[in-house]
Amino acid sequence: xxxxxxxxxxxxxxxxAIGVGKQETLDSLxxxxxxxxxxxxxxxVHTEFPVGEVKLSDEEMERILGIAPGTPATRTALMGMLALxxxxxDACLGRGDLLQAAFLNGTTVGxxxxxxxxxxxxxxxxxxxxxxKSHDCGSCSEMTADRxxxxxxxxxxxxxxxxxxxxxxxxxxMIRAGRADIVVAGGSECxxxxxxxxxxxxxxxDRELCRPFDATRAGLNLGEGAxxxxxxxxxxxxxxxxxxxxxxxxxxxxxxxxxxxxxxxDGEGAYLAMSRALADAGLAPADIDxxxxxxxxxxxxxxxxxxxMIRLFGENMPPVSSVKSMTGHTTSASxxxxxxxxxxxxxxxxxxxxxxxxxxxxxxxxxxxxxxxSCRLRNILCNAFGFGGNDSSLILTATD
Amino acid sequence: xxxxxxxxxQEIIEVLNLEDITPEDIDNxxxxxxxxxGLDSIDALELIVLMEKNYGIKLQDPAKxxxxxxxxxxxxxxxxxxxxx
Amino acid sequence: xxxxxxxNVLSVKQISIQKPLTEEWMTNPEIHTExxxxxxxxxxxxxxxxxxxRRLGKLLKRALATSxxxxxxxxxxxxxxxxxxxxxxxxxxxxxxxxxxxxDGEQMLKPTWFxxxxxxxxxxxxxxxxxxxxxxxTYTQKGLSFECALYDAWLQFGLDRISSALVGGHDxxxxxxxxxxxKAGHLLEGEICSEAAVSALLSTREQEGTKALCTVAGVExxxxxxxxxxxxxxxxxxxxxxxxxxxxxMSGNATNDGYYHFLKKTLPEVPLLRxxxxxxxxxSSSAIAFYAAANCLGKxxxxxxxxxxxxxxxxxxxxxxINAVEGRHYSVILLKPLCGKL
Numbered sequence: 020x021x022x023x024x025x026x027x028x029x030x031x032x033x034x035x036a037i038g039v040g041k042q043e044t045l046d047s048l049x050x051x052x053x054x055x056x057x058x059x060x061x062x063x064v065h066t067e068f069p070v071g072e073v074k075l076s077d078e079e080m081e082r083i084l085g086i087a088p089g090t091p092a093t094r095t096a097l098m099g100m101l102a103l104x105x106x107x108x109d110a111c112l113g114r115g116d117l118l119q120a121a122f123l124n125g126t127t128v129g130x131x132x133x134x135x136x137x138x139x140x141x142x143x144x145x146x147x148x149x150x151x152k153s154h155d156c157g158s159c160s161e162m163t164a165d166r167x168x169x170x171x172x173x174x175x176x177x178x179x180x181x182x183x184x185x186x187x188x189x190x191x192x193m194i195r196a197g198r199a200d201i202v203v204a205g206g207s208e209c210x211x212x213x214x215x216x217x218x219x220x221x222x223x224x225d226r227e228l229c230r231p232f233d234a235t236r237a238g239l240n241l242g243e244g245a246x247x248x249x250x251x252x253x254x255x256x257x258x259x260x261x262x263x264x265x266x267x268x269x270x271x272x273x274x275x276x277x278x279x280x281x282x283x284x285d286g287e288g289a290y291l292a293m294s295r296a297l298a299d300a301g302l303a304p305a306d307i308d309x310x311x312x313x314x315x316x317x318x319x320x321x322x323x324x325x326x327x328m329i330r331l332f333g334e335n336m337p338p339v340s341s342v343k344s345m346t347g348h349t350t351s352a353s354x355x356x357x358x359x360x361x362x363x364x365x366x367x368x369x370x371x372x373x374x375x376x377x378x379x380x381x382x383x384x385x386x387x388x389x390x391x392x393s394c395r396l397r398n399i400l401c402n403a404f405g406f407g408g409n410d411s412s413l414i415l416t417a418t419d
Numbered sequence: 420x421x422x423x424x425x426x427x428x429q430e431i432i433e434v435l436n437l438e439d440i441t442p443e444d445i446d447n448x449x450x451x452x453x454x455x456x457g458l459d460s461i462d463a464l465e466l467i468v469l470m471e472k473n474y475g476i477k478l479q480d481p482a483k484x485x486x487x488x489x490x491x492x493x494x495x496x497x498x499x500x501x502x503x504x
Numbered sequence: 505x506x507x508x509x510x511x512n513v514l515s516v517k518q519i520s521i522q523k524p525l526t527e528e529w530m531t532n533p534e535i536h537t538e539x540x541x542x543x544x545x546x547x548x549x550x551x552x553x554x555x556x557x558r559r560l561g562k563l564l565k566r567a568l569a570t571s572x573x574x575x576x577x578x579x580x581x582x583x584x585x586x587x588x589x590x591x592x593x594x595x596x597x598x599x600x601x602x603x604x605x606x607x608d609g610e611q612m613l614k615p616t617w618f619x620x621x622x623x624x625x626x627x628x629x630x631x632x633x634x635x636x637x638x639x640x641x642t643y644t645q646k647g648l649s650f651e652c653a654l655y656d657a658w659l660q661f662g663l664d665r666i667s668s669a670l671v672g673g674h675d676x677x678x679x680x681x682x683x684x685x686x687k688a689g690h691l692l693e694g695e696i697c698s699e700a701a702v703s704a705l706l707s708t709r710e711q712e713g714t715k716a717l718c719t720v721a722g723v724e725x726x727x728x729x730x731x732x733x734x735x736x737x738x739x740x741x742x743x744x745x746x747x748x749x750x751x752x753x754m755s756g757n758a759t760n761d762g763y764y765h766f767l768k769k770t771l772p773e774v775p776l777l778r779x780x781x782x783x784x785x786x787x788s789s790s791a792i793a794f795y796a797a798a799n800c801l802g803k804x805x806x807x808x809x810x811x812x813x814x815x816x817x818x819x820x821x822x823x824x825x826i827n828a829v830e831g832r833h834y835s836v837i838l839l840k841p842l843c844g845k846l
Contacts, residue, residue, distance in 0.1 A: 064610050127622055129644075138602055141684060151688040155592055156623070156644035173727045173833075174652040177593075177623035177644040185641055192659045213602065216610050217618030222464060222481040274586070274631040274640035279619050281460060291637055406619075407628025409640055434614075439554035457555060464615045472612045 026191045027251045027263035028415070030112070031205075032105025033359040034098050035244030035346045036071030040105055045363050049390065051372050053345045055228055055240050063212045068224050070210055071242030071347020073098055084166075091149040092162065093130040095245075099163035099207035102245035106203060107167060110249035111261060114168035121172040121199045123190050124160035125182025125206025127351045129153075132211045163207065172199070177351070179405030180313070181272075182206050183246070184354025184413055188270040190250045200255035205355030207245030214350070215241055221280055229316030229348075231341035232325065232386045234378035239315040242347020246355040248362075265362045268398070268416040269300025275408025281319050286327030288410035289313075293331050293400060296412040302398060307337050307414075309370050311357050311401040314341020314386070315348050320404065325383035338387035340373035354403035358413055361399040365417045368393050424495050434469045435462055447491045455490075463488060475503035509708035511661050512716035512842070514578030516704040516795040517570040519543050520783050521696075525573055527799050530807040533782050536696055540682045541784055543699040559616050560629070563594045563676040566701030567626040568633060571670055575634070578705035579714045584666035585639035586630050587656050589649030589673045591787020593623035595681045626674055639666060646690070649673060650702070650791035651725050651827065651835035658723040661708060668707040673791025675700055690830070691785055692757040698784025702791035704798070717802030721822065721838040728832050735770045738824070741838050746774060747822040749806055751797050753789060755780040763828035771824075775817050777810045790827040790835060797823040801841050 036054025038044035080097040130153035137147040183206025190204035225238035275288025373386035428442040449455040470476040522529035524546040597620035624642040643652035650673030657669040685691040806817040822840035
């Protein structure tokens, strides 16, 4: 039956505050090194907020990518291109392979980094019209993908912080339904003044390094990044003679239906997303070896998500950690950035640490603080919960 | 104080876009959140912005808002004591 | 892909530059001559209390009103899936937040504007209002957004995960953004810049007391297809059964209309229809096309206002919908009458 068709992951690429590419990212995770620090690249008055920026300027990214100076490019698209380049190389996909493939991109800010800079020009003159073209999310996805070839289908998912996770889930669905054999799915998001100020107006940013699941947590730190997974059907894997590096064995999507910017106290949406993912994968809670939590470090998310996990796992809580005190909250890209980190954990046998945690919550989980090198992880549950209660969970499984 | 309370009510109605409400509809001692006007956490954030914009009072901790926005009277008293504009 | 159960369109509701929540445009359309026209709004108080409405911009009010209306008519309270497409999201809130940020030096900004400007606000608002915990997603792919949402619903039905879905296409405009649409080439010479909100309720189950409008027989979306691929996509969609008509996104602009010329070869005898002269152009135009076609099939006739010839066209075999987004993306959707065979 189509439902049970296995979805292989044959490659991935990642860019975030803790590294450009898989190797740097792995090194940071194994060294327990945070990428959060003082603002360096974004031009804003709000330098009081620690952020997890990708350690490259736009110009540096353009140089790496070989993009001619003066070519219109937005930061979200540039980061996306870096990650996409790595993913396609990793999976040995050439231009010709993309013609029947789909590109599914999660982003909510799109080209806003340039729009907010040139907004006055947009209105008053015609000097920056190419950036009006790149403002919307769909155009951002096209800008990212077009560099590498023509896909058969491109779409953009904008479900706030679960965008990339939903892109990956959609990719799984397309393969299971026989609508595509190769899907490149994930997301990209750069920090913009727009959402830095937006989150600040909601008063959920911490002026200190964020502390997910810590009793003293006071908010999140914004991050930025991009990551893409290459998903393939069994037939495609066989035909191309490639070896899967992990499996996307299940995923779940639910709506918390509670509030536009806050999660329900009992974490109903989170609980449903995780439960649906388990059911989809045909797994029980006891089969999960590690949970990569959404864990933003806000008072609200961490208690809500904790409640959901307690409901699901009861006494048998697997190791749980949030990597957001290392990468920052990469918003729309977080689902794929963290899925990529989960694949690194599966392949290299370690459990990411909840960096910076010290004080247990009264009403929350106690996160994992040990790397556990050489451990063998089989199934990882990866959560991504967005504003508006758009809650999604992915299950990544080791190949034999 | 009465004048200031009327002005405050008008500002609240405007900033929260309470189309069907007039200043006369808002009881000075009635709770603003939960029951009464039935405002929520986003409205509280909007009132924090209002306090800074119109009265120069900067509130760093959103949790403090709960006490200050208990009722119109409580809010007006707080503003009177702390305003810089 | 074969659907095991039929996906029926129970109801589709619109708010646009034609009279809202009615099909009066079929016989007595509003005629617009300006090049930027805002939607005609219903009295939202019949759907949304003043208290709830306080935090909702136009796009969100319209999304909610059309959704509640479609759900009510279709007799479903909690759809299994809520999936929305929007090209630009809540433009008004985005603009207000952006302008305030630039003007006031990033200080004292209103959280409500920021909240509304995230594109998934419509999907989540509907879920919150109806207390629906099911599948929920939002697509932002310019003028293809609605079809991407529909395609996802189609996949979910095909995988037997859902038996009902509320699929929406919502876009609003401001004078500023209307200018941007033209500067960026999203809107061409002679096209009316407009707004649209459309909510369609789909189901694979029989609803008591409700007669569905039509059946969705297929959904396909393509990026940069060549002529051969397009031709093939249409032919496999119709599977030898010539439809009554093709509803196109022709707008009177020569460049845009050129994207539909392939139909002369692929479906030479089939009457072509257009709707943009009545509803204008925006990123949710294709949702309006879906609405128009579904209602034509429901009523069993295609009114002269949609045809190129000004004559009525019968409606017993089905309507093919083709949307070309700036000559790059294409969607192909086939809607059939209820009595038609798959």
